[in-house]
Amino acid sequence: MTGIADTLSTFVGGRARESGPSSKADMMTKAVVIVVAGLLLIYILLPVFWMLKSSFQTSFDIRQMPPQWIPSSFTLSAYNDAGVLIPIWRYLFNSTLVSLVASVVATAMAATAAYVLSRFRFPGATTILTLILVTQLIPPITRVFPIYSIIQDLHLLNTYTGVIIAYVGFSLPFAVLLLRGYFQSSCPPELAEAAMVDGCGYFSAFWRVVLPVSAPGIAAVGIFTFLNAWNDFLWASLLVSSGEMKTIQVGIGDFASEGGGITYVNAFMAACVLATVPALIMFIFMQRWLVSGLTAGSVKN
Amino acid sequence: MKRQQRIFCYLMVAPALLFTIVLGIYPMLASLQMSFLEFDLIRVREHGTPFVGLRNYITVMQDERFVQTVINTVLFTAIAVSTVVAMGLLFSQLLSANFRGRTFVRMLVCVPWFVPPVVAAAIWMWLLNTDRSPINFLLREWGWIDTNIKFLTDKNTWGPFSIPMLSVAAVRVWNGLPFVVIFLLAGLQSIPRDLYEAAEVDGATLLQKFRYITLPLLRPVLVVLLILLTMTGLGHFEINFIMTGGGPQNLTNIMAVYSYNEAFTFFRFDTGSAASGLILILTGIICVFYIRSQAKAVGP
Numbered sequence: 150m151t152g153i154a155d156t157l158s159t160f161v162g163g164r165a166r167e168s169g170p171s172s173k174a175d176m177m178t179k180a181v182v183i184v185v186a187g188l189l190l191i192y193i194l195l196p197v198f199w200m201l202k203s204s205f206q207t208s209f210d211i212r213q214m215p216p217q218w219i220p221s222s223f224t225l226s227a228y229n230d231a232g233v234l235i236p237i238w239r240y241l242f243n244s245t246l247v248s249l250v251a252s253v254v255a256t257a258m259a260a261t262a263a264y265v266l267s268r269f270r271f272p273g274a275t276t277i278l279t280l281i282l283v284t285q286l287i288p289p290i291t292r293v294f295p296i297y298s299i300i301q302d303l304h305l306l307n308t309y310t311g312v313i314i315a316y317v318g319f320s321l322p323f324a325v326l327l328l329r330g331y332f333q334s335s336c337p338p339e340l341a342e343a344a345m346v347d348g349c350g351y352f353s354a355f356w357r358v359v360l361p362v363s364a365p366g367i368a369a370v371g372i373f374t375f376l377n378a379w380n381d382f383l384w385a386s387l388l389v390s391s392g393e394m395k396t397i398q399v400g401i402g403d404f405a406s407e408g409g410g411i412t413y414v415n416a417f418m419a420a421c422v423l424a425t426v427p428a429l430i431m432f433i434f435m436q437r438w439l440v441s442g443l444t445a446g447s448v449k450n
Numbered sequence: 451m452k453r454q455q456r457i458f459c460y461l462m463v464a465p466a467l468l469f470t471i472v473l474g475i476y477p478m479l480a481s482l483q484m485s486f487l488e489f490d491l492i493r494v495r496e497h498g499t500p501f502v503g504l505r506n507y508i509t510v511m512q513d514e515r516f517v518q519t520v521i522n523t524v525l526f527t528a529i530a531v532s533t534v535v536a537m538g539l540l541f542s543q544l545l546s547a548n549f550r551g552r553t554f555v556r557m558l559v560c561v562p563w564f565v566p567p568v569v570a571a572a573i574w575m576w577l578l579n580t581d582r583s584p585i586n587f588l589l590r591e592w593g594w595i596d597t598n599i600k601f602l603t604d605k606n607t608w609g610p611f612s613i614p615m616l617s618v619a620a621v622r623v624w625n626g627l628p629f630v631v632i633f634l635l636a637g638l639q640s641i642p643r644d645l646y647e648a649a650e651v652d653g654a655t656l657l658q659k660f661r662y663i664t665l666p667l668l669r670p671v672l673v674v675l676l677i678l679l680t681m682t683g684l685g686h687f688e689i690n691f692i693m694t695g696g697g698p699q700n701l702t703n704i705m706a707v708y709s710y711n712e713a714f715t716f717f718r719f720d721t722g723s724a725a726s727g728l729i730l731i732l733t734g735i736i737c738v739f740y741i742r743s744q745a746k747a748v749g750p
Contacts, residue, residue: 172653172655174656174657175655175656178655178656178657179656182540182543182544186540186541186544189540189541190555190558192624193559193561193562193624193627194561195577196562196565196570196573196574196577196624197561197562197565199573199577199584200569200573200576203576212582214581214582214587215587216584216587218584258465258466258469259466261465261466262462262465262466262467265462269455269459271455271456271459271460274463277463277467277470280470280475281466281470282741283474283475283737283741284470284474284475284478286733286740287478287681287734287737288681288682288684288685288686288687288706288729288733289685289687290687290705290709290726290729291478291481291685291726291727291730291733292473292474292477292478292480292481293477293481293710293713293726294477294480294481294484294713294719294722294723295476295477295481295484296473296477299477317469318469318472318473318474321470321473322474325466351454351455351458352458352462355462376564380566380567380568382566382691382692383687383688383710387714398566398568398569401568401569401572402568402691402692405571405572405575405692406692406695410575410576414576417576418572418576421572421573424566424569425564425565425566425569428565428566429564431564432560432564
């Protein structure tokens with residue numbers, strides 16, 4: 150019961166207080182906030198519950214009216230169907246491959262750039278940073294057509310290479326900005342300076358001292374760029390639109406536009422679950438770190 | 451020594467700079483240039499791409515559907531941004547208080563974050579299916595409605611507003627909420643605790659503390675957040691494209707979807723890039739203001 154009392158007394162602003170007069174107005178405020186937040190939690194969670202529930206139902210059960218809130222029988226047949234109707238496993242493989250390669254390449258490039266941009270003053274640094282910021286802030290739709298032409302001219306449409314190039318370009322600015330904040334806040338300049346006093350050059354100080362120390366931040370940014378690529382629909386829908394080469398997001402999008410989302414709802418929802426799981430796993434990995442480190446840096450900058 | 455340091459800096463920054471220019475800055479400018487050419491993919495072989503000045507912009511501006519699309523884009527952004535920030539404020543306030551199960555509630559609020567936008571659109575399409583929606587079922591059960599709400603297909607309008615517009619906006623809010631909550635939580639951490647304690651001594655109510663301490667001190671963070679959300683909102687693509695493709699009757703069409711369809715359905719790269727050029731101009735103006743304000747905040 151103390152749990153509820155705590156909740157009520159320490160709800161909005163301020164920290165836990167053992168006692169203290171709580172005015173009537175405050176009780177009202179708290180009650181309203183709790184009710185509204187409760188309703189909003191239903192709005193947040195219902196779709197995810199509905200996806201999971203639907204993916205375990207048979208195509209007969211899923212059409213029952215009134216809808217079954219708790220499925221009368223659990224079956225994995227929808228996941229099997231998803232593999233047949235949408236070549237889901239192949240698409241998952243494609244997505245994993247391109248996201249992984251793009252994430253490694255983008256993070257590596259971002260780490261070197263972010264390090265010098267966070268540590269040294271050199272002519273052009275501000276301009277470079279501004280260009281990167283502008284690329285990050287302006288929505289990608291304003292540059293898809295020329296990039297489509299570039300990839301087409303390089304004969305890289307419907308290849309992994311083509312979409313990986315696009316993803317590196319797409320994720321790089323964000324990765325640079327995040328890592329720059331990270332280097333500034335979590336990697337003291339004295340470290341590299343000490344290494345250089347010991348005889349390291351600029352690069353070996355970066356490679357042997359800064360990189361190992363910053364591994365957690367770099368890993369988190371790597372996960373971020375992976376998710377960026379994994380979640381993308383726009384680039385993949387243009388660059389890998391045919392048959393076997395589609396990513397999972399394009400596979401799901403196309404299945405929806407072909408009407409499969411209505412005819413084979415349970416398989417559709419199973420595909421959605423499978424497209425979400427990798428993101429979920431990565432999210433759990435980085436959740437703690439996210440709230441403390443990265444966002445603090447990005448707010449400051 | 452100084453020279454060596456410079457060479458090191460340029461070498462380290464070169465790959466990222468190259469990619470940013472080739473895949474970021476150059477395509478933006480090339481896209482803008484494309485919007486001043488005639489660029490019909492079907493006729494480009496024999497016709498080439500002659501310069502036509504502002505003709506593409508005039509063409510799209512004279513298209514009633516595009517004018518409606520611009521209005522929709524602004525309304526979508528306004529609805530989604532204001533709603534998501536209001537909800538974000540509520541949850542970030544709630545989650546910055548100490549109570550048992552806080553970590554668990556924070557995790558629940560963050561659930562939509564790991565749902566890719568395409569999947570978010572897909573789930574909601576099923577959840578909002580007119581005949582099978584559990585929401586419609588409950589509303590009928592409670593006697594609030596007589597006929598099912600056509601969440602994504604109702605063609606009735608109230609001015610520029612319609613049910614499909616609100617439905618799609620709700621999905622965008624759903625998908626964007628966790629980011630806003632986390633962003634605001636980080637901002638709340640920067641407000642000194644003793645301010646609240648002093649206010650409590652003076653007998654301030656919760657609402658007064660929120661109104662006179664939290665909101666003013668959160669202002670810089672809120673401004674940054676509003677700018678970021680407005681820019682992504684104006685260029686938003688996925689959820690509208692997957693859920694409705696702009697329909698019914700253009701009611702949920704937005705500029706990015708219009709631009710994409712012009713180019714890849716009708717092969718008109720010129721009008722397509724004119725539509726996206728407008729997004730570039732709008733977000734570019736906001737971007738300049740943003741960078742200026744940031745530079746002022748950081749600089750001497």
